[in-house]
Amino acid sequence: MxxxxxxxxxxxxxxxxxxxxxxxxxxxxxxxxxxxxxxxxxxxxxxxxxxxxxxxxxxxxPLVDCHVHLAMSGSTDLRKRQRQLTAGYRDRRISIQDHLHYLFLHGVLAVRDGGDSNGDVLRYTEETEGGDTRVPVIVKSPGPAWYRDGRYGAFIGDHSGEGESIGTAVARRIDSVDHIKMINSGLNSFTEFARETEPQFSVEEIQQIAAITREKGKKLMVHANGREPVRIALDGGCDSLEHGFFMGEENLKRMAEKEITWVPTAITMKAILDNWDLLDDGRCKKDVIVKTLNHQLEQIGRAHQYGVKIALGTDAGCRGVIHGESVVEEIRLLISAGYSLVEAIQSASGNGTQLLGIDEIGxxxxxxxxxxxxxxxxxxxxxxxxxxxxxxxxxxxxxxxxxxxxx
Missing domain, CATH: 2.30.40.10 (Urease, subunit C, domain 1)
Structure with missing residues (x-):
């Protein structure tokens, strides 16, 4: 040439x-x-x-998935899901590589991980520093996410030690991770519509974590569902809100005013419906899942009206949420909620690179x-x-x- x-x-x-x-x-x-x-x-x-x-x-x-769990597959087999939680690093490393390959096949060239309890994704990124030329996908990892001892989050996270504040625990690990992930609520209920759980952390604790991360030039992602857990995450100064089911109108407006990015992961509900015959194990009520998905799509539509910046994330690794192909499904859901094709692609690309703070792609x-x-x-x-x-x-x-x- x-x-x-x-x-x-x-x-x-x-x-x-x-x-x-x-x-x-x-x-x-x-x-x-x-x-x-x-x-x-x-x-x-x-x-x-x-x-x-x-x-x-x-x-x-290139596309970006701002919320994945690379150490977990989207398998619907409960026994396989249990085995992968107890697997050693050698097996998990193979799974991580497989998932990155699936992402690459769908044009996803950067991902932000949401944590795993052993920190295996972080270990993988350290071992392949400079890039794995076989799988050219940028990976950002928080190591284990942080949750309150005794609350939801043990399978993807860690908690502060006895007598240790969450701020001290985070500060101890901040230099070794790409960003911080906090869990400030429970999981969505699959049997009771719009059930909310208590927040795991206070506004002051989230503010402390936000200050620690910003001092190091890093960002804070917070898992939160329900009005109060979301309010605390937003007022605490998170950089992105993860999931945000049932957050309510005031929090949507608050997010727009504070220019906080939302990663709504609507595909998590659609994946349950798409795999209903495999997942109908008594742990879910179909009408609740349908209503939850529709409510989240309504919130996404409202967010669009208010000017909330949305970055696409899938929570890939949850049951039925497959790495790579779920990005295409989440784009579809954004469009069904009122986004144009170009707006949905922006959420899946430019908005994602801004959130991850990368300029290699964009x-x-x-x-x-x-x-x-x-x-x-x-x-x-x-x-x-x-x-x-x-x-x-x-x-x-x-x-x-x-x-x-x-x-």
Whole structure:
């Protein structure tokens, strides 16, 4: 390729900024960087040998899942789920690699983990520091999440020691993690609609944790459902609110005013419904799950009206929530809640990179690395076609087929 320059002609482009779909674009790549993005004209184009013709495709920015549990699979088999909680690091390492592979296949090139009790995801990222070239997915990990001893969270977290404050415990570990994850409520009830649990931490404790994380240039994600646990998380100064089921109108407005990002994980409820025949074990009531999902979609619609920034997250690793493919489903849910396709893609890309604080990937724009994903589809066929991508481009070049083979 002459002078390190080549061109990509795309039928459509969604750049991840929230801007409109562009049609018939010509992307100029020089030395792995996007140097120009122009309208394509048959009467004015570079020599054809330098052009990669993707005129039948839509190009999009790499996707980001802001809430996963890489050490856990989305299996619906309760025995398998129990085994994975007690598995050793060797087995979990293989699972983490598999899950990253599934994410890559769906164009997800960055994830933020929500914690595992052994800190195995953090250990994996330390062992592969500089990147695992076989699975080019950026991983951010908090190690174990933090919960109050005796409350919900033991399977993904840790608690402060006897006589030790939560602030002291977090400060002790802050330098070794990418961000902090706090658990400030229980799990959603699958049998009682809109049941709320007591908060695990006070506003003052969350404020203390927020100050510790910001002093180190890091961010705080807080799991919270219900009005009071969410209010405490928001007033405490979290950077992102995770889940937020049944948070209520006032908290939505508060989140918009404070410019706190919401990661609503609506797919967790839809996955139960999609796998109902496998999950109907008496632990769930179908009408409760349906109402809970619909209520969360209503809240997402309200958040859109109020201007709340949403970053896509799936809680992949929960029962029925599969790494990679659940991102496509969550995009669908955002659209069903009132988001346009380009807004949903922005939530799944640009908003995610901002929340993770990464610049290696991001919206498709001049001056940025030439990383993008390719769907053999018109925009009208999205997000469905994101489940079977045509290609993933890194540094302006398509990844070889070896990247798409299971490790």
């Amino acid at each position: 002459s002078g390190g320059i080549h061109y990509v002609k795309a039928g459509w482009m969604i750049d991840g900024s929230g801007g409109p779909v562009r049609e018939n674009v010509l992307v100029t790549v020089k030395d792995s960087i996007l140097v120009e993005i122009d309208d394509f004209s048959d009467s004015d184009h570079p020599d054809s040998p330098l052009i990669t013709d993707l005129s039948h495709c839509t190009i999009l920015p 919206p498709i724009a001049k001056g940025r690395p030439a990383h993008f994903i390719v769907a053999r589809a018109t925009p009208a066929m999205l997000p469905r076609k994101l489940s079977c991508l045509e290609a993933v481009y890194l540094d302006g070049k398509p990844c070889g087929r070896a990247f798409f083979k299971k490790i």
